[in-house]
Amino acid sequence: MSMKEKLFKKNLIHKGRAVDFYCDEIVLPNNHHSFREYLGHPGAAAVLPFLDKKTIVLVKQYRYPVKQATLELPAGKLEKGESPVKGVKRELKEETGYSAKKIEKLIQFYPSTAFSNELLHIFAATDLVCGKTNPDEDEFVANEILDFDEAVKMVYNGKIMDAKTIIALLLWANKNKK
Numbered sequence: 001m002s003m004k005e006k007l008f009k010k011n012l013i014h015k016g017r018a019v020d021f022y023c024d025e026i027v028l029p030n031n032h033h034s035f036r037e038y039l040g041h042p043g044a045a046a047v048l049p050f051l052d053k054k055t056i057v058l059v060k061q062y063r064y065p066v067k068q069a070t071l072e073l074p075a076g077k078l079e080k081g082e083s084p085v086k087g088v089k090r091e092l093k094e095e096t097g098y099s100a101k102k103i104e105k106l107i108q109f110y111p112s113t114a115f116s117n118e119l120l121h122i123f124a125a126t127d128l129v130c131g132k133t134n135p136d137e138d139e140f141v142a143n144e145i146l147d148f149d150e151a152v153k154m155v156y157n158g159k160i161m162d163a164k165t166i167i168a169l170l171l172w173a174n175k176n177k178k
Helices: 084-096 148-156 163-175
Strands: 006-009 012-015 020-027 033-040 044-052 055-063 068-072 075-077 099-109 120-129 141-147
Touching (some): 044 163, 055 148, 075 084
Parallel strands (some): 044 120
Antiparallel strands (some): 006 020, 020 033, 055 068, 099 120
């Protein structure tokens, strides 16, 4: 039996500045109709920036939905037609002030397939050159310079709870085991 659901009617509920909200009517594999509510997202790029082999730059930012400041990878949504590499270079510069001479793709994944079509691309950046930040006017971020191993410990003790950051840190730690 096919598991594929087919679009019957697309329903844009709200066109947001950053994301859109939909409630589409769909046809199930058994030919019954149902609805799927989801967030329409243009995709995003994030980066694990290394100042040297043991030191990384994360950003601290207040996140309204969870009502707290979080430690995260520099990241942001892609602009229309923008490649993930171009987007991650832009976000790194805007949020941290750093530019990277080397960018390496680590992984891409869907953060939450149940209610979003966002595809997130994660990179590692090395050979950083310090410059000036240029955050968006509604974005307030601060650089946090951390020892990589300490950041991994912060995942396990609950001080880093952002999913993309956890994935990048643990992926890099596993990839670079000796």
